[in-house]
Amino acid sequence: GMVPFGAAGFLSHFGYRLVGGYRxxxxxxxxxxxxxxxxxxxxxxxAVDLDTATFETGSQSALxxxxxxxxxxxxxVDLATKFQLxxxxxxxxxxxxxxxxxxxxxxxxxxxxxxxxxxxxxxxxPRGTWTTLTAVVNVEGRVGARTVTVSVRGAAxxxxxxxxxxxxxxx
Numbered sequence: 001g002m003v004p005f006g007a008a009g010f011l012s013h014f015g016y017r018l019v020g021g022y023r024x025x026x027x028x029x030x031x032x033x034x035x036x037x038x039x040x041x042x043x044x045x046x047a048v049d050l051d052t053a054t055f056e057t058g059s060q061s062a063l064x065x066x067x068x069x070x071x072x073x074x075x076x077v078d079l080a081t082k083f084q085l086x087x088x089x090x091x092x093x094x095x096x097x098x099x100x101x102x103x104x105x106x107x108x109x110x111x112x113x114x115x116x117x118x119x120x121x122x123x124x125x126p127r128g129t130w131t132t133l134t135a136v137v138n139v140e141g142r143v144g145a146r147t148v149t150v151s152v153r154g155a156a157x158x159x160x161x162x163x164x165x166x167x168x169x170x171x
Contacts, residue, residue, distance in 0.1 A: 029148070029167040029169070030150060030166060031073065031075070034057055035050060036059070039071075042073050043072050044071050046066060047064070047066060048071050049063045055161070061092075062152075062162040067098075067153070070151055072149055074147050077145060077169065078145035083169050084139070084169070084170040085137045086135075087135045087167045089102075091103075091132075091160055092130050092161040092163070094158030096157045097156070100156065100160070101118065103118065103120075103134075103152055104117075104153065105135045105150055109139070115137050121155050148167065150165060
């Protein structure tokens, strides 16, 4: 009988080969990342307000007052393969703010257990200027969706502003 098959020359390999680094599968899973729609899609705890005077992009940022303030968002990711989740938060930390929890990312799992990464506000985190907190999570693959939670926490002794957040998936 006949057997169908496909063939390609060696040049076709370069059409899909990632030369020069990984390219993201998807850009920004975070909804309303720059607060263009206010605090919609974000959950908050403590003293969290919108600030139209202090922002870097868009027209406003989220202001977290004190170490009990938190803002977070959860989203589903349905990939049955290993992937790397890179989460960034563009923050401005007031000069008197003490070290605090900063950016936290949690990915509950079954096969490899829960996964958690943090990019805390440390003594070395720049004060009075916009800086990026980054957390990288390597997630094992499995069938079915998982919920990713991205949160930013305030710091004692000063305010923390969140201008935008991004969660990007890489192969």
